[in-house]
Amino acid sequence: MTTATTKPNLDQPDAFYADLLTAHEGLTKEESDAFNARLILLMANQIGDRKVLNQLLEAAGSK
Amino acid sequence: MTKLFEVPLYPYKRSADQDAPTPIRHPVVVIGAGPVGLAMAIDLAQADIPVVVLDENDKVSVGSRAICFSKRTLEIFDRLGCGDEMVNKGVVWNVGKVFFGDRQVYDFNLLPEEGHKRPAFINLQQYYCELYLVERIRALQAEGKPIEIRGGNKVVNLVEQEDHTIVTIETVDGAYNLDAEWLIACDGAASPARRLLDKDFVGRVFEDNFLITDVIMKADFPTERWFWFDPPFNKDQSALLHKQPDGVWRIDLQLGWDIDKEEEKKPENVIPRLKQMLGDDVEFDLEWVSIYTFQCRRMETFRHGRVIFAGDSAHQVSPFGARGANSGFQDVDNLGWKLKLVLTGEAPETLLDSYVFERELGADENILQSSRSTDFITPKSEISRIFRDAVLDLSEHYEFARPLVNSGRLSVPSVYDGSPLNGPDVDTLPVFTRPGSPIVDAPLGNSWLLETLEGDFVLLGIGVDVPDGVELQGVTVKGITVPKAEINPFLQARYLNEADQAVYLIRPDQHVAARWTEFDMDNIETAMNIVLGKGGQGQ
Incomplete structure (x- = not known):
């Protein structure tokens, strides 16, 4: 993988979305922020490639 | 005494x-x-x-x-x-411990890289x-x-x-x-x-104060480097404990910018903090206390x-x-x-002028690294603290997060990329010995490569004969030939990659000026012209 994909790529999108919300259930705002930060770091490590990560940073910024 | x-x-x-x-x-x-x-x-x-x-x-x-x-x-x-x-x-140390808040998150052992005369x-x-x-x-x-x-x-x-x-x-x-x-x-x-x-x-980037103390421990204490992020005894700041010779330990407590220096230096304020840091039962004498302010x-x-x-x-x-x-x-x-x-x-x-170019480049690199460390150690915004804390929390259980922990990146010599003194390169040779790089040490016969170079201009032939000594542009250049039979795995990895021979022109400060895979006196003469600042086209 050397290019970030912004086309649908998620396995069972609805289920993933539900899992994401479930993971945040019962957390305070502060705990959720910390959870998100940990998740971003774990995902970034999974991706690894600086080029892809930069494309994703840009994509996230342009909404 | x-x-x-x-x-x-x-x-x-x-x-x-x-x-x-x-x-x-x-x-x-x-x-x-x-x-x-x-x-x-x-x-x-x-x-x-x-x-x-x-x-x-x-x-x-x-x-x-x-x-x-x-x-x-x-x-x-x-x-x-x-x-x-x-x-x-x-003192050489290998074991380091990283603390976050009131707990240790991980420790590490820096095993020295082989094939260097000197430790890291x-x-x-x-x-x-x-x-x-x-x-x-x-x-x-x-x-x-x-x-x-x-x-x-x-x-x-x-x-x-x-x-x-x-x-x-x-x-x-x-x-x-x-x-x-x-x-x-x-x-x-x-x-x-x-x-x-x-x-x-x-160009002030940031400023800070550190309480710096030398402490003599009365009993054995491990030869380890301990670094604390946000410890209870120095909230929102960092602390560092380091071993020095003669049983002296160095402790650095980051203090932030708005502080009363005279107040912080008083033993009645210093000692309770150190006790919290070292444990109540550790006996020590304060040898030296100072406030280090830097911009x-x-x-x-x-x-x-x-x-x-x-x-x-x-x-x-x-x-x-x-x-x-x-x-x-x-x-x-x-x-x-x-x-x-x-x-x-x-x-x-x-x-x-090349001193100015090369060392300003070095200073900029140090300021960049130093700024990044400081941003990690003392986060400047809420979100930056959230990420910093996330890295430290993850580092306790997941190895991947440990390279993100930044308590200072140890000084390594600058590579003078783009320097006007750099001559030709061959890009199939190892990247970390490209022109502008410091020579990476390696065993050579019964000695070391760097020892053999001393502080002369050197023409180093690896697997290829170079003259013992030549006058180039009025300057004496020492020749060192490493015959094919004496090429060890360290030299191979650090200077040749897949190639079976290479010629390096090395500056007196042991940085690479130019390199080739063939010996050609005209090429070397041109590179010598460049490295002496007499002009000519660099990289």
Whole structure:
């Protein structure tokens, strides 16, 4: 993988979305922020490639 | 007990210059007998360039101050003839522990990379470093080398002339003048020379205060480096514990900017914090307490005509990563051979522009690294704290997060990419020995590559014959041939990659100037022209 994909790529999108919300259930705002930060770091490590990560940073910024 | 830093090492002595009817002219005058100034003087004197070091004081510095000397610095000390003294006294550590809040998140063991003469770093009090440098100067004097340290000589005025600087010096016997063809200001962050010449010190990136203490432990304590992020005894800041020789431990507590320095330094405020840090049952004596204030910044340019700045007078960074003194030694390493060639007329004065280019590049790199460490250690926004804490929390259980933990990135020598002195490259050879890179040490026969190079221009033929010694552009270049049979795996990996032969042209500061896979005298002559600053097309 050397290019970030912004086309649908998620396995069972609805289920993933539900899992994401479930993971945040019962957390305070502060705990959720910390959870998100940990998740971003774990995902970034999974991706690894600086080029892809930069494309994703840009994509996230342009909404 | 008399401490080392209480003994005058170079007490004031009246110099004949003080009785001269007109100011005596010296090729090089160094201001400041700190580690950088002393090293500068040794480098020049070894090359038979007469040098005078002026310092208002006459002793080594008080307290440990700079304590972490990097591998490259040790290699430079080897070239300056005092590497063994430093390494024999210094402490090598491998185990580090990282704490976050009130818990340890992980520990690590830095196994040394094989195939290098020197370790990645040693811990040594700055006063020992200065002592060994002064002893080296005494040895050079005994050999008849033209080097002098004048203690009790305070520089009070500087007047820049076309081809020299008039230096006015105050002593207990009154004032006198010297003419310095070249003046090197190694007089530290507060540099009186910079102030006297009214030169800028701009581009402040950030500033901070540290409470720095030397502690003598009364019982055994492990030889480990402990680093705390946001500990209970220093909320929102950092703390560092380091082993030094003689059972002395160094403790750095970051204090932030708005503090009452006198209040923080009081033993009744220091000791309870240290007890929280070390544990109530650990007995210790306070040897030295000081507040270190720094502003991360550099001069806009390190050379103003015949005045050159080196070390903290030119650039200042946070203590994270030991980039202060270590980068000062790289300044010295870079400047010494260039100034020598200019003084002997072997190279044009424009060669010194490359000192400015290369060492400003080094300073920018250090400021960048230092800023990144500081952003991690003291997050500047809410979101930056959230990410920092996330990294530290993850580091406890997941190895992947540990490289993100930034408590300072240890000083490594700069690669002078884009330098006007860089000659041709072959991109199939290893990237970390490209032109501009410092030589990576490797075993060579019964010795080491760096030891064999010493401080000469060297033509290194690996798997290919090069002449033993040649005159190129009026400069002597030493030839070293490593026959094919003597190429070990370290040389192969660090200098050849897949290739079976290569030729490297190496500068006296042990940086690569150019490299080829074939030996061709015309190519080498052209590269020599470039590295002497005589022009020609670089990379």
